[in-house]
Amino acid sequence: MADFHIQHRLGESRAAVIENFRLVEMHIARDGDGLSAGARLPGRLATKLGTRGIAQAAGEELLVEPWPAGATEGATVTLEVTRAAWRERGRDRLAKARPSNLDPWPAPTLESQLHARGHVLKPGWPADVAGQWEDAFEAAQLGRLPFESGSLVLVPTPAFLAVDVDGHGLALATPALKALARAIRLWGLGGSIVVDLPTADRDQRTQAAEAFDRAMGKLPFERTAINGFGLVQIVRPRPGPSILERAQLDRAGTEAVQLLETALADPGTAPMRLSAPPPAIRWLEARPHLLEELARRTHRDVSLTSGTANVQA
Template sequence: MASRWLFEDGIGERRAALVDGGSIVEAMVERDDDGPVVGSILPARLHQVLQPGRRAIAILDGGVEALLEPVPARITEGMAFVAEVVREALPEAGALKRARVRMAPDDAALGPGPDLFARLSSSPHPVQPTRHHDSDLLEAAGWGEVLDAARTGDLDFDGGRLRISPTPAMTLIDVDGDGDLAALAIAGAAASAAAIRRLGIGGSIGIDLPTAGRKDARLAAAEAIDRLLPQPFERTAVNGFGFVQIVRPRARASLIERVREDPAVSAALALLRRAERTPGAGPLHLTATPGVLGRIRERGWSGLLARRVGAEVVLHPDPGRPIWVGDVHRQPL
């Protein structure tokens, strides 16, 4: 079957996966509480110049702070202007990296940028919307495994394992395994490229491959990256210690950053997704740690779930559970 996007409009978030040969090659989510997306044209005010001509803090419509880069000479602190979002806000450990904007063209019309479905619709691949009462095509393609990889950073491949660690400076991928080092380096480079694409990792990325030593193995590892990772990106050669650096555009958060930004929210959304697809009669019972159920209650998601499935939703807090271990129960038909 030809590549296609599966799109799901879920409670609290929209999900999408590019499926090729029955497996997910790209995965994305868009949440209800996301800030302004790339391409949004918004009223703004210059709040504080940090580096004249280069960087300033702007206040967007709604009070959101963003970085203005570059700073046109004709605007000064306190002046109003129209901003275009070129990078969305990015979650980082303990902080939120501000969105980046530039001054919009004079003829730009105010309005939000394209949402996830609009971006998918402009891609070369067809889009297939799915609903909660349809067959779970996303899960059949490996959605759960992709979320697990984003949550843990661990990803197995034939002969080895990747460990993915995001840091404020760059995302690091460590390749480990047994057997012939040259073969492991080539396989690890291919698995790393596939993971970068699947999880939407951008910015600076460092891959630590086994030290293969031989030049032909290093070249083959680099060629595997070039073959599997779509442009645009830049990379270094694989050096004698097995390290290669890749730089990709970073317009929005990766799936890893999304899942880890607020683990309780991510666990709640995953539980709600399962709950929507649980058949049966009578009330729908959700059991999870109080933090997860608190997110569901605070955001009104239990009411949305009840309307979607046409049944009462009952929440059962269990303080002894790990955050990602939740249960859904309903009387069988």
């Protein structure tokens, strides 16, 4: 059991899980995320592609696997979302769903998910939580997580998450894999993870793998043995984008949400102009309801312009 804090910002909600005063899990639900894992809803089957196909639900395209037995294109069926959509370098990956015989049901909120795991909601967003969050999110943006004797370099690719170990010494494999286990939980890393470890002898590889297994605790995963070249592959469930992917591949959303927070804190009363790089401006333009809410809360007219991120009166 652990404590968790929720922060509802304009454009996103954050959840921080704390154990022994340390941030161990980060969760983000961002405006425009679309359907999330666990939601059940009616969907129209659009295109059959062998044993799977494409459906439309709530204005979003989904990959349906398997295709419902006996169903034809155009039919409406209940679908359960098993994986949210996310952005990859060069493309966006569709959400994934499967047929369900159960009644439609909304996706669980961040708060309900953490409550279901036995965690206890604590009030507010304390300064120590905020500080740890910002440090960990910055590390995700950089794709670099330091540990005692080196650092992990993490690069998302369409095929897998590539993890390189930066450091020296034959004994680096064990602390590196323990640090990776911490990163997996902290940032919600999933899918296929390929780690390139320093070359080590058989005993060291065995010790490192066993240390990783212990550090993962109850987190679900499968892995290969560490081969003689230092490569190991880890496979985990991937219900949606990780914090690492959000930090590196949705910088526009991150910049836009931060700009909204800055605008909410601005003490002025004159009409405000939000300035940001073009991708962040496009993100905001696609979500006029957020600008309307900002205007309502601040009692100020709001406009947008491209440029350096700031709030102009």
